Amino acid sequence: xxxxxxxxxCPTPEQLMILEEMYRGGVRTxxxxxxxxxTAHLSFYGKIEGKNVFYWFQNHKARDRQKxxxxxxxxxQQQQQFHQHHHQPLQQQNQRNQPLLHYLDPPVxxxxxxxxxxxxxxxxxxxxxxxx
Amino acid sequence: xxxxxxxxxCPTPEQLMILEEMYRGGVRTxxxxxxxxxTAHLSFYGKIEGKNVFYWFQNHKARDRQKxxxxxxxxxQQQQQFHQHHHQPLQQQNQRNQPLLHYLDPPVxxxxxxxxxxxxxxxxxxxxxxxx
DNA sequence: GCAAATTAATGATTTATTCAAG
DNA sequence: CTTGAATAAATCATTAATTTGC
Numbered sequence: 001x002x003x004x005x006x007x008x009x010c011p012t013p014e015q016l017m018i019l020e021e022m023y024r025g026g027v028r029t030x031x032x033x034x035x036x037x038x039t040a041h042l043s044f045y046g047k048i049e050g051k052n053v054f055y056w057f058q059n060h061k062a063r064d065r066q067k068x069x070x071x072x073x074x075x076x077q078q079q080q081q082f083h084q085h086h087h088q089p090l091q092q093q094n095q096r097n098q099p100l101l102h103y104l105d106p107p108v109x110x111x112x113x114x115x116x117x118x119x120x121x122x123x124x125x126x127x128x129x130x131x132x
Numbered sequence: 133x134x135x136x137x138x139x140x141x142c143p144t145p146e147q148l149m150i151l152e153e154m155y156r157g158g159v160r161t162x163x164x165x166x167x168x169x170x171t172a173h174l175s176f177y178g179k180i181e182g183k184n185v186f187y188w189f190q191n192h193k194a195r196d197r198q199k200x201x202x203x204x205x206x207x208x209q210q211q212q213q214f215h216q217h218h219h220q221p222l223q224q225q226n227q228r229n230q231p232l233l234h235y236l237d238p239p240v241x242x243x244x245x246x247x248x249x250x251x252x253x254x255x256x257x258x259x260x261x262x263x264x
Numbered sequence: 265g266c267a268a269a270t271t272a273a274t275g276a277t278t279t280a281t282t283c284a285a286g
Numbered sequence: 287c288t289t290g291a292a293t294a295a296a297t298c299a300t301t302a303a304t305t306t307g308c
Contacts, residue, residue, distance in 0.1 A: 138300085138301080139299090139300065139301090140299085140300065140301075142301075142302090161292090161293070190293085190294085193294085194294070194295070194296090197294085197295090198295090
């Protein structure tokens with residue numbers, strides 16, 4: 001049985017934790033010397049090269065964006081389906097223009113809650129009138 | 133005996149079972165309409181509101197992550213202790229002592245990459261000649 | 265056995281981050 | 287650079303488990 005170095009880097013849990021922590025801490029596209037340092041630090045916990053670090057940040061950033069986009073386009077589809085029962089099919093509607101009811105429907109969560117800084121019964125109001 | 137509405141929701145065993153099953157099945161952050169459905173289903177087994185379902189998934193997910201993190205950082209500590217017997221702690225490496233090759237060495241990272249707007253094989257160049 | 269006291273779980277709230285659009 | 291929307295993380299608060307002394 002040869003050691004047969006696996007063809008690609010596999011982060012140890014520790015390395016992953018540190019990378020994720022850095023990511024949360026704001027690191028997105030470290031420059032060459034930052035990568036050098038990070039690599040040095042992480043090699044403490046296992047075999048790793050600079051390019052692994054470089055690629056990790058590239059991928060992590062990209063997949064974050066991707067995740068969000070999938071989420072948004074899923075919502076968009078649902079919304080379109082909803083509207084197709086009531087209206088003409090919508091063309092390329094902007095995400096932000098979701099029907100008011102979607103936000104004010106019975107469970108009205110944190111965003112709204114915080115907005116009005118309710119301390120009790122944050123979910124009671126189902127309709128809000130804004131008089132101008 | 134007054135009903136003395138308890139100040140917070142307490143899931144019945146059936147409700148809890150269903151919630152946990154959904155979680156195991158992959159449900160993590162249900163949207164408003166999913167929450168409505170779940171709530172409707174669970175209200176069969178006892179009093180429950182949408183916000184309870186919402187909070188339940190928030191908390192369950194968060195505490196799962198928490199559990200995992202505690203486990204990882206425990207491993208991390210053990211490994212650090214292990215390594216401290218074999219290596220010196222890393223210290224702020226002096227930049228001036230790094231030979232130029234350290235910067236141009238095989239993986240030449242994002243800073244350089246971006247600077248020259250490479251689209252492929254960003255790591256090929258190992259030496260750059262600047263002729264004046 | 266049984267409550268009072270203490271600790272562990274977990275429901276509910278608040279605060280901080282995130283991405284991307286404007 | 288700022289902001290809206292969403293959600294993750296941190297925190298507060300109450301209920302359930304449990305320990306303890308009698």
